[in-house]
Amino acid sequence: MNFASDNTAGIAPEILDAIIAANAGFAPGYGNDDTTRRVERKLCDIFEREVATFIAPTGTAANALGLAHITPPWGGVLCHAESHIVTDECGAPEFFGGGLKLIGLPGVGCKLAVDTLRAAINRYSGDRPHQVNAAALSLTQASEAGTIYRTHELAALCELAHAHGLKVQMDGARFANALVRLNASPAEVTWKAGVDVLAFGATKSGALAAEAIVFFDPAAAAFMGERRKRAGHLISKHRFLAAQFEAFLANDCWLRLACHANAMADRLAKNLTEVGRRPVWPVEANLVFVMLPKSLDSKLKSAGATYYSRHSDSLPDGLAIGPDQMLVRLVTSFATTAEEVDRFARLMTV
Amino acid sequence: MNFASDNTAGIAPEILDAIIAANAGFAPGYGNDDTTRRVERKLCDIFEREVATFIAPTGTAANALGLAHITPPWGGVLCHAESHIVTDECGAPEFFGGGLKLIGLPGVGCKLAVDTLRAAINRYSGDRPHQVNAAALSLTQASEAGTIYRTHELAALCELAHAHGLKVQMDGARFANALVRLNASPAEVTWKAGVDVLAFGATKSGALAAEAIVFFDPAAAAFMGERRKRAGHLISKHRFLAAQFEAFLANDCWLRLACHANAMADRLAKNLTEVGRRPVWPVEANLVFVMLPKSLDSKLKSAGATYYSRHSDSLPDGLAIGPDQMLVRLVTSFATTAEEVDRFARLMTV
């Protein structure tokens, strides 16, 4: 019953097999290998256009490298106040971006609304050169609350951003989990909706460590190789990163893995609802948030359940964490089984 | 006959097996797993003292993170002018170090002499706050020329550095190759000789991607976790980095792998010498440099040999690359076979 993070799972079998297979013989280092070329072409296919791809070993790197490439040091990045880049990356975007400023905005379910974005753009425009002006928008798909932006929501946000000269980055650490929930193609939920650069995560979905930074306008990626290298994120035996992505993307493996994780979250949500613990936010990816009495916590933990509690200012209207309550985050992954999910819910009823 | 780099080899079998074994079940992310703890303890054993260890996925990261932690942004790092940090990391030390300055010094065989260091310390001291003052010394062991510092040479350099307030970093991307050539313990060639922080490489020696930053004074590592995290170098599924190191260090695996690579370099050097192509520098690790007529190059390449040519200002006195010559770097690794080595040398005689 490990619901602590999708990072606590190991490597999906298809991906581990690919690492093993990639170990045959010699290959040029630093991304000059054939596997890397194939992954680059595969991503062009998946996104239905020429894209420029750079693989890095962590999501923090993928976010920070992408943001730094579209935001000048004197620019601001509009994003949700509880997004990963704000709360969990120890200032990586600021470091990579030469001191750029993350501007955290509110929004229920960790999603940004168009009105919120409009007000923020108005506020962080003008009064140059005194005020940091908004230069980019970062959207998390799926969000930290496990919610997802619909295609039309993305399009509206991106259109507004572009109309004011902002570039749009998407933190897609759980991009696959969002995609399989939407009735849309990868192209439709990214560049066709207006996303300029995507951090396309494989690690949380089942890779060892592999995240792709995808620029939908290859020209905008000029010198990204240098930026990645000097950040220490060009892996020398790059074939092993590429092999992970190749297996991840082959035969819809990534979609299958995400579907399983999401299905486990759905099952968990259903189970919890049935025992009177309805998730606080809609369960749309592989994250389930429930409010639990503190008294239940030790019981669950001693039964072997693992998870983290969270604070949030993004709860639905009228909801707050009571003094005897905790907001608990339950994460499912490709490795989660129906048995653990059912067992966890049963613990609540005993 | 792939002598292009020790990065073109794959993963040593022992290490790949460890990755596979580590894939069982769930484990806490971000280095909070048991394997990471064991590796930390193992490194204390190997170095015969308490050390603070941080694993990163690349040598560039390991060097830049370590250097940034011991050098203020206004400080200079004295190092060989042809060291990896100067020529091959695209400014990573400057980026991580907030604009610190690398000060490249000359030295035959890519080694620094005590007199050179003394003169540099004198030159880069004083005239504050106008002049960047030397704050650190970086030594590469084994060097880019495949030569190694003897224990007494290290001690003399470190003593001089410490006497003037400089900290000492060692780029040990090929630390194992150097160690097995010296009749000394890991402790003797590092902290006992005066090294403050070591980038201890496993990748070139046979890992997928794993480099340990080892602080010999754990107190000097305070907040290194933050520095690594915000650089995007804290791998979420950290157990897989730790597993690589655990296998690498277990049962003297690292020493065996390095001995093999060095033995192949020795054999190559012997073969080349016998056909009249004596290496330009002493072969002390897993690198062999020879001067070849350009006419031979295409023959070797078409026979399937892979290697890079290099420029160097660190040749022994009296030696220069003639107009029809090229300086060729041949790198051996754990995966190099005696057959390829012998075949390569035979190509020269035909």
Add this chain to the structure above:
Amino acid sequence: MNFASDNTAGIAPEILDAIIAANAGFAPGYGNDDTTRRVERKLCDIFEREVATFIAPTGTAANALGLAHITPPWGGVLCHAESHIVTDECGAPEFFGGGLKLIGLPGVGCKLAVDTLRAAINRYSGDRPHQVNAAALSLTQASEAGTIYRTHELAALCELAHAHGLKVQMDGARFANALVRLNASPAEVTWKAGVDVLAFGATKSGALAAEAIVFFDPAAAAFMGERRKRAGHLISKHRFLAAQFEAFLANDCWLRLACHANAMADRLAKNLTEVGRRPVWPVEANLVFVMLPKSLDSKLKSAGATYYSRHSDSLPDGLAIGPDQMLVRLVTSFATTAEEVDRFARLMTV
């Protein structure tokens, strides 16, 4: 009727005379002159302890240099959300601080309350190394709203900050204006209350361009000279900065200039109150904020008044800027005359 900023006034006569007098003969550059030595000693006298002083030409530099010296790149600076460092310095603290994070907090009248600070420290502590942890507190004295912290308020905030390991910086661009309102000595409202480093402004008070960064623990200022130099803020003909400060501090000139500016603000507040336009915040320094109908604005402007309108989320409870209103900031200075003040208020009644 120029109430746009205290920056629109020129140089106070005493200070201009000092610049002229300093022009005699030659003097060593870069702060090695006698005048600089005298200013350093004078500041020790004024603050009743050994202090380390560094003069810079702008308040932005003084704030950013001081903050960068007490906050690591991975640290957060707690401050009011409408403080100058957040809204008006184009990311200078982030740039100087290698990507540190400013964490803006709410507070009526642009002042931070102890409870707000406590909650923020709790929120921005722990979860290392993922979360940026609070490392410093920045207080603006007088605040952007023209309010001031009482000595006991400063002491309570600093005590709380220190108890959690935070250093305290004070943005004293209008330090003189605050001081003359408090019945306290310079020492009492700075280091005796717990301030670690002060940006002590002279420019807004009447200098051409001179701000002193004052470290109350000289040891904490080690290498500040290097930090200032590499930021381009060590003025070569430094005697002219020192001369400004010497005249500013001599014979209580700074206190007199500030008293005049404050008196003009008081007079303006009284006038406005009499015509039914009570300032929105207490007038405690040289800033007066009033809510005006937009219809009045063009009348005032065409009569020759100069001022800026502002937005604020720090209004007293129950107050908001109506759709036909604007919040107007009126700044007085050493150069403001009673005539302009009275004329401005009269315009409202006609």
Add this chain to the structure above:
Amino acid sequence: MNFASDNTAGIAPEILDAIIAANAGFAPGYGNDDTTRRVERKLCDIFEREVATFIAPTGTAANALGLAHITPPWGGVLCHAESHIVTDECGAPEFFGGGLKLIGLPGVGCKLAVDTLRAAINRYSGDRPHQVNAAALSLTQASEAGTIYRTHELAALCELAHAHGLKVQMDGARFANALVRLNASPAEVTWKAGVDVLAFGATKSGALAAEAIVFFDPAAAAFMGERRKRAGHLISKHRFLAAQFEAFLANDCWLRLACHANAMADRLAKNLTEVGRRPVWPVEANLVFVMLPKSLDSKLKSAGATYYSRHSDSLPDGLAIGPDQMLVRLVTSFATTAEEVDRFARLMTV
């Protein structure tokens, strides 16, 4: 007999008068005043084209801001190894440029030769993304040795740089001194020769603190306002910087001041040559370097002479500083008198 630096002189009378005159009344801050507009237009006139101008208070800032604007963080700046940006700015270019690399090159008389530049461009091109590639060329006019580049020399260097995609910055801390020696217009020795951005110094020539960053392609200056602001180099009472420049440029004041300083250097060189102490480099600006026996030093100092000794690796062929000698730098300025010059030379003969 103060020959220590042109920074030890005070403010030229014309410029001080302008500061005094600028003190009348109120003026908008931050460069929004009329004087700043006039200076901007005047510089367009002087350079015979539209230029974008930004005034900063120090030469270090002017150099670092300009270089950072034309060089990406992963780029290298080719420059003379003894240029001010390398030896005397404590890493300011690296700080402002996000970790860019200064690549110091040799050259007699602190000037770069075309062949040296060509070799450096070849060396620092390619091997991307591993090697820092040359992105800019910085030329010092007049040089640190007091020599100057002829117009055709500038043109040849800039043409070579541009042909390889490098931008060209000129450190013109002593631009006026160079210009008055050349039979050429300001346009001819800058943009017509290929210079992209100039740090046009007034401070060493007689201002209090004023340096203009001049972009010859205004489009290339986009967001320079932000870069300057966040570096703390936008002076609030900007009219006083602009007033310095206005007086400096009015009625050929700058040319007269430079002519005087140069004439004093010529006179000093002639005097020294007559007593057998021929300057080591051609005296082409306001710097005179002579080799003196150490025994003479204390005599000169006790007679009241002030100057610094220097080391240099840029001496003419065959010349070296003997064990009993010192290389002495003598700087003249607008404030130097013929009497001091003559007195200094006489001291050598007694």
